[in-house]
Amino acid sequence: MNKKSKLETQLMHYAEERGAYHGAIVPPIFQNSLFAFKDWEAIDEAFDDRVNHYIYSRGKNPTVKMVEEKIALMAGGERAQLFPSGMAAITASCLHFLSPNDHVIAIKNLYGPASSLLKNYLAKKMNIETTFVSGECIEDFEAAIQENTKLIYLESPSTAVFSLQDISAVAKLAKSRGIKTMIDNTWATPIFQKPLEMGIDLEIHSFTKYLGGHSDLVGGVVIGNQVEVDDIFHHEYELLGAKTAPMEAWLLLRSLRTLSMRIEKHQANGMAVAKFLEKHSKISSIQYPGLKSFPQYELGQKQMKGYTGLMSFKLKTDAIEEIKSFVNGLKIFQIGVSWGGHESLVYAPAISYLKELDEKQFKNMGISLGDIRISVGLEHVEDLINDLEVALGHIK
Ligand SMILES: *Cc1c(COP(=O)(O)O)cnc(C)c1O
Numbered sequence: 001m002n003k004k005s006k007l008e009t010q011l012m013h014y015a016e017e018r019g020a021y022h023g024a025i026v027p028p029i030f031q032n033s034l035f036a037f038k039d040w041e042a043i044d045e046a047f048d049d050r051v052n053h054y055i056y057s058r059g060k061n062p063t064v065k066m067v068e069e070k071i072a073l074m075a076g077g078e079r080a081q082l083f084p085s086g087m088a089a090i091t092a093s094c095l096h097f098l099s100p101n102d103h104v105i106a107i108k109n110l111y112g113p114a115s116s117l118l119k120n121y122l123a124k125k126m127n128i129e130t131t132f133v134s135g136e137c138i139e140d141f142e143a144a145i146q147e148n149t150k151l152i153y154l155e156s157p158s159t160a161v162f163s164l165q166d167i168s169a170v171a172k173l174a175k176s177r178g179i180k181t182m183i184d185n186t187w188a189t190p191i192f193q194k195p196l197e198m199g200i201d202l203e204i205h206s207f208t209k210y211l212g213g214h215s216d217l218v219g220g221v222v223i224g225n226q227v228e229v230d231d232i233f234h235h236e237y238e239l240l241g242a243k244t245a246p247m248e249a250w251l252l253l254r255s256l257r258t259l260s261m262r263i264e265k266h267q268a269n270g271m272a273v274a275k276f277l278e279k280h281s282k283i284s285s286i287q288y289p290g291l292k293s294f295p296q297y298e299l300g301q302k303q304m305k306g307y308t309g310l311m312s313f314k315l316k317t318d319a320i321e322e323i324k325s326f327v328n329g330l331k332i333f334q335i336g337v338s339w340g341g342h343e344s345l346v347y348a349p350a351i352s353y354l355k356e357l358d359e360k361q362f363k364n365m366g367i368s369l370g371d372i373r374i375s376v377g378l379e380h381v382e383d384l385i386n387d388l389e390v391a392l393g394h395i396k
Pocket residue numbers: 085086087088111159184186187205206207208209218219220
């Protein structure tokens with residue numbers, strides 16, 4: 001397959017060596033732990049070049065490799081490494097870049113467990129200090145740089161509050177100061193945003209979300225240049241034993257075939273739902289980077305080619321019974337924590353925060369009881385809007 005074909009074509013065929021498995025249109029799942037060699041010389045040669053040989057499935061596996069090649073091409077990177085979860089990909093990247101006593105700059109609304117990894121785990125185990133910045137202007141990053149700053153960690157759009165960072169500007173600043181950069185690009189996917197082309201060193205995804213898209217697998221991926229990702233393969237992947245299951249890789253390969261179509265549909269549905277909510281009398285505000293009213297709309301237009309289907313909004317009520325009746329009133333949007341799948345989901349941060357915080361602490365964090373997050377799926381958009389309309393009718 002020619003690397004110059006269009007993306008949709010590549011997602012169907014690139015890296016699939018059908019001749020090697022009887023022309024099967026869908027590749028087999030290489031569900032084997034080891035690979036046998038014809039003689040002493042053959043295994044000897046494989047040991048000399050471990051990145052390019054199949055030896056043992058904690059390292060390379062053909063099903064996993066096929067997906068990695070497709071994702072690397074799609075993101076404009078030289079190499080991708082799959083991981084068994086998005087968090088495994090994030091942890092591996094942080095460990096790759098960081099040593100004890102280093103300093104990190106990250107955005108303050110980073111994905112919760114990633115923030116916890118830095119703040120609670122790496123801080124205690126390795127004395128790594130993190131400065132969390134709002135990240136909405138380049139001066140935030142510049143002011144936070146210290147002599148021992150080794151990494152800037154972005155998430156744009158952030159999946160908590162949907163704020164953006166100017167990716168090219170941060171990459172340029174970091175390069176000029178010898179600092180490495182990584183970005184969580186799970187929201188936009190490589191279909192809509194290509195951070196590696198903007199100068200970022202490593203791009204990571206939870207492929208549990210849009211890349212997988214069917215809510216039937218959990219996984220992560222790291223994409224970057226050959227040297228960087230090979231190093232991650234030899235250390236954080238093989239040594240820490242973060243092996244990706246061939247079955248998950250195979251499901252992801254299936255998912256990638258429809259990725260561009262699914263993402264276009266998430267965008268169309270997401271945009272229609274956002275416009276409906278924006279005008280609704282029971283809603284006080286909405287965070288969706290695709291709306292013209294979004295504070296960083298211009299920046300989004302500059303660095304993204306489109307918008308997906310995860311967004312949040314604020315109900316015009318703080319009465320918990322009304323908020324509950326809205327959430328329980330939804331029949332198509334199901335209640336759940338993840339996002340990016342075929343199905344529409346709703347989640348209210350109040351459900352978890354109310355267990356740990358009182359209402360005052362809650363407000364101090366800038367969260368209100370009426371905050372609602374929805375993941376707009378692939379159902380018919382009229383059904384989704386009707387569902388929201390009926391449930392919003394439960395609010396006085
Ligand atoms: C879900 C998620 C992750 C973590 O991915 P897992 O596959 O659940 O480990 C990381 N970043 C973002 C933005 C996510 O939404």
